[in-house]
Amino acid sequence: MTIGYAIHVFVCENERADDHPRGCCTARGSNLIRAWFKDSLCRHGISEGNRVNGTSCLDFCEVGPTIVVYPEGVWYSPKTRDDVEEIVTRHFLTGEVVERLRLR
Numbered sequence: 001m002t003i004g005y006a007i008h009v010f011v012c013e014n015e016r017a018d019d020h021p022r023g024c025c026t027a028r029g030s031n032l033i034r035a036w037f038k039d040s041l042c043r044h045g046i047s048e049g050n051r052v053n054g055t056s057c058l059d060f061c062e063v064g065p066t067i068v069v070y071p072e073g074v075w076y077s078p079k080t081r082d083d084v085e086e087i088v089t090r091h092f093l094t095g096e097v098v099e100r101l102r103l104r
């Protein structure tokens with residue numbers, strides 16, 4: 001038995017007070033981002049063996065919502081449902097990193 005997932009997505013769902021200087025990913029819609037990833041994996045028939053998890057702060061708060069995709073360790077900041085769909089269809093299904101959404 002192999003332990004782990006082929007694709008493992010971590011979505012920051014850290015939450016801070018509205019007046020915090022760094023802001024937070026939850027205020028930028030990360031709960032929806034996580035839900036859209038899960039929905040997209042199901043619709044594309046690739047939820048089995050892959051995983052989307054919420055996580056605490058990934059320390060790129062100012063440019064969130066922040067996600068990181070393993071095993072490659074590619075960081076993204078998707079803002080819309082279309083962004084999520086593009087990451088799933090291009091990165092997860094064909095292996096092409098979506099440069100326009102990438103964090104560096």
Ligand code: FES
Nearest residue numbers: 012025058059061
């Ligand atoms: S609050 Fe999301 S990266 Fe810090």
